[in-house]
Amino acid sequence: MDFPTSCPACRREVRVEFDDSAVHEVTCPACGARFVVFVRKHKFEVLFDLGTRALLDGYAREAVASFAAALERFFEFYVRAYALERAADSEGDFEAALAGLEGTWRHVASQSERQLGMLALAYLLREGRAPDFLAPQALGADFRNRVIHRGYLPRREEVEAYAARVFALMDRLLTELGEGAAHAELAQEQTFAARLAALPDGVTAVFEEHPGMFRARRFGTVRPEKTLAASSTDLPADGRTLNDAQTFARALAERGPGLDVFRRGLRSAPTPPQP
Template identity: 80%
Template sequence: MHFPTTCPACAHEVPVEFADSAVHDVICPACGARYVVFVRKHKFEVLFDLGTRALMDGYAREAVASFAAALERFFEFYVRSFALERAAGTEGDFTEALAALEGTWRHVASQSERQVGMLALAYLLREGRAPDFLTPGALGADFRNRVIHRGYLPRREEVEAYAARVFALIDRLLTELGGSTAHAELAQEQAFAAHLATLPEGVTAVFEEHPGMFRARRFGGPPGDKAAVPGKTAPPLNGAQAFARALAERGPGLDVFKGR
């Protein structure tokens, strides 16, 4: 999947394929200028946005795969945010703490069940209660497995229900993490800085923040839906309502992925 960038030298629009690292080395086909695009967006955000775009375009089965992957990568994001938050409360160096985290994560990087175990422990230590959202029913595991592993062709309404479940869970845990997400943001900025330091002279660095289903929510102020009457607060939305509202408000911004 691609997103459009603008060449800083000649303003030519260049389609760029999403990179796993969020770092994109680009050569403009119009003028030959070299530049690097750093996308300030985490992998779970990109995956969920790609799933939403696929759902909007009618690719229901492909959307399920992206939503499922987004949830797994968000679990990793949660563990990283928690671990780095704890490290920030000690006298240790952040870079050292990040290196230790990377070394630890390698032990579970290819085993999703162990990653869920790390999430469960991180949630218990941070919130002081057992994670009530790790049951197969709460995660929609049976539906996911039927689609991904058994080739089931889902109806759009089934995919919307699954997307709403994933969206509501990620949104809830982001709310509980609050400012702790800044530690994961700092880790990404350090990775960007390391790549930036290796760039040869004459290569321009471009930093971008794309619209998305979660970035608008995370950086748009405190949570809460205000009612039409000033001073009143509307009842909390359920997962389906929250996803539908986010889709209506933020879905149009995902046109950046369309037709690329």
């Protein structure tokens, strides 16, 4: 999938393919200018948006794969946010904490079950209660496995229900994280800063923030406090209330059209800032 941006030299639109690092090296095909686009968006956000786009375009099975991957990467985001938040609260060295986190995560990077264990412990330590959302029923694990591993072709309404389940869980945990999410955002900014410092002469840096299903959460003027954790998306141990279809449907109606317009390039990309 790609996104539109504007060449900082000639202002013409350029289509750029999403890069796993969120850092995109671009050469304008019109004027030859070289620039690097830094997209302020975490991987779970990109993956969930790709799932939403696939759902809007009628690719139900492909949407499930993206939503499932988004949830896994969101769990990683939560663990990272918590670990860095603890380092900040204890007035520890952020750089050292980040290096330790990277070294630790390498031990579980290829093992989803161990990542779930890290999430469970991080949630228990941060919130003081067991993670009531990790039951297979609450996560929609059986549906995900049928689609991804057994080739099941889901109906759109089934995918919408699964997407609603994933969205509600992410929204709940982001609410509980509150300002804690800023620590993971800072880690991304530091990665960008390192790449920015290494840019050769003549290469322009462009920073962008794209529309998305979680944009209001991350860049809103008011962040929810941890005391607001008890919400309509809180759930009992059996996960019955996790599938908040109304919340997802509302978000899809509000932000889905923006995603579709942005993907198709029917409007100009935001004017990038000058370095």
